[in-house]
Amino acid sequence: MAISVRNLSVDYSLPHGTAHALRDVSLEIQKGELLGLVGESGSGKSTVAFALMGLLANNAKVISGTAKIDGKSFDLTKPNATAALRGRGMAMIFQDPMLSLNPVFTVGTQLCEVLRRRSPGSDRKTRIGMAEDALDKVKLSNPQRRMGQYPHELSGGMRQRVVIAMALLSEPALLIADEPTTALDVTVEAQIMREIIGLRDRIGCAVLLITHSLGLVTEYCDKLSVLYAGERLESGTVNEVQQQPGHPYTRMLFDCEVQIDRERHADASENRFTVIAGELPDTRQRPPGCIFNGRCDVSFADCAVVDPGDYPVGNDTEHSARCLRLETP
């Protein structure tokens, strides 16, 4: 059963006007699939996650959007539309494992709290057994001892495993991982990603991986959606998008990835990273035309006037991009 988000729009009211942080963003993830949602800081990636969970900041408002999870439809504009799914149908892994656990309660208490909701009626002993089992599954050594430890006694990677164990215990249909490895060492990144994949394999849930790292997406994800300033510019399978980026922004993002084996100049100052010049547009007043116009290297006159739609790229029906150059006359 697929999980889908349709036409999600979110506004933030700010001191100097309303930012339209997300505009008509749609996503679809099949069970057992990993969808990578990529974008720069401020593109609205995390807003997608928190709008789904119903945990947006107080100054945020969902203008439109429906979610379909486990066969049920949810109107995201209603506050707490998905509250019943938290810890059951949906689970989340967060960006900063150092701060995402309560410092004055043991790991065991916090894991068992999740189970109070997921398996009501279970006794304490059963819950403790289940929690230990979950810690063991996410490869945290010595689970019995970990249960009695406080978060500050664990490393960042270990704490992230604890949160993954929480997710595992809630057996969700959709797992949202919001930059799960950004705050961690590169050496831990692969391990944490492996645990997330392991969780997916055990439960068969859909995974929404939110990241700014295309490398992570191409390595682990099945599909990819590119978010830019609150709009989805491209979507498709990782293979398709990688081979044939439909949107100039996606192509430029791939160009920015640093190749480990790239040639180096003898003079270090000659070594340049590829960057995309300019910055994200102000989403309080969206200019007409393409949202990427102004930073695009292949734009033409129409780009400043005509709003592009989602056009298919190549022969793959799943692959589309929001660029006027793909419009078939």
Added chain:
Amino acid sequence: MNRSQRTAAFIASRLASVALTIVGATLLLFLMVRLVPGDFTSVMLGPRATPELRAQITHDMGLDRNMIEQLWLFASRAATGNFGEDVVSRRPILDIVLDVIPNTLALAFSALALALIVGIPIGVIAALKPGSWLDSGLALLSISFITTPTLVVSVILFLIFAIGLHWLPVAGAGEPGDIADRLRHLILPSVALALGWVGYISRLVRAALLDTLAELHVRTMRAYGVSEYRIVGLYALKLALVPVVSILGIGLGDLIGSSVVVEIIFARSGIGSLIFNSIAQRNYPVVQACVVFIVAFYIVANLVVDMINALLDPRISGARR
């Protein structure tokens, strides 16, 4: 070191600093008490006292020796628990102080307990819906509690419940040995002493809770469907109590200070009224002994506060290895 060893080391280091603080504070107070103008003999004996009697009393109290000698005598005796004999009543000063201390402790702790029992729930309720009418109303209530002086609260309670309605006894601490009578005598003074603290604690709890509720681990709990009541009343509250308890430790000195006023108005014997009367008589030895006990109480209370915090927050004992 494991956790219990760390906690033990933490407590040991705190105890050492307690001893040092008591010595330092005692020396400072010894000097300050002597800066109060007027002397014991003229206050005590009046203008018509004979020079011989004056000299006798002065000698008995050791006031004819120089300051350093007086200090040495006081400190060396106090260290062995000997605070000398009161010149007025001819009783050992230690006995006088120990007689009244239970009254003051009963007053202070019942007031503190009352303030916590009422103040924490008010703070939690206010933090559940910040900015609501309920929150504003409770803020107004709390701030009026804080700003009304204990003196005024005492007099109002006294007039309404003791004199007007005759519900509760007017004065005293009750018959020794009669627990029910002593408790009835405790009600008005402890309410008077607690009221300001109710306001203070509820504001502290509200502010600390709101800070805590903005932290990311609260979002984790919400994301996993934990009910808002359990989040606020359990997970956030335990963390929010850490700064509240710290501030309470510092405020305990104020509690003893206010108990002076309450004890006088309700004519309770206690360390507050003892100190007040002794200062009025310039009875230095008794004042000194009282102050040593207050300092000791304050420091022990703060030690307890630190231990409570170490229990609430496991990072505290771990961090100060």
